[in-house]
Amino acid sequence: MIELYMRDGCPFCQKVVQAAHQFGLKEGEDFKVIDAAQGTPGREVVLNRGGKAMVPFMIDGDISMYESSDIIAYLKR
Numbered sequence: 724m725i726e727l728y729m730r731d732g733c734p735f736c737q738k739v740v741q742a743a744h745q746f747g748l749k750e751g752e753d754f755k756v757i758d759a760a761q762g763t764p765g766r767e768v769v770l771n772r773g774g775k776a777m778v779p780f781m782i783d784g785d786i787s788m789y790e791s792s793d794i795i796a797y798l799k800r
């Protein structure tokens with residue numbers, strides 16, 4: 724399942740989740756949202772896997788990426 728690392732109050736994160744819904748992807752089936760606010764285990768995953776303290780961040784198996792527009796393009800495919 725695609726993992727979307729987000730935090731509250733992040734407009735770029737909201738943009739990604741809205742796009743996912745528009746593409747017909749279902750939370751809990753196709754993707755899950757993981758809290759990546761500072762101090763959370765999700766933030767540790769973002770830092771360890773991606774190397775930057777930035778959200779949104781996506782992991783789909785071996786593929787991982789930052790940048791909301793890139794994530795949205797990936798979800799569209």
Ligand SMILES: N[C@@H](CCC(=O)N[C@@H](CS)C(=O)NCC(=O)O)C(=O)O
Pocket residue numbers: 730732733734735736776777778779789790791792
């Ligand atoms: N160009 C990036 C911008 C992402 C961005 O600025 N994210 C902010 C939150 S909205 C961020 O990660 N700030 C640092 C943090 O939350 O630690 C994108 O489109 O995804």
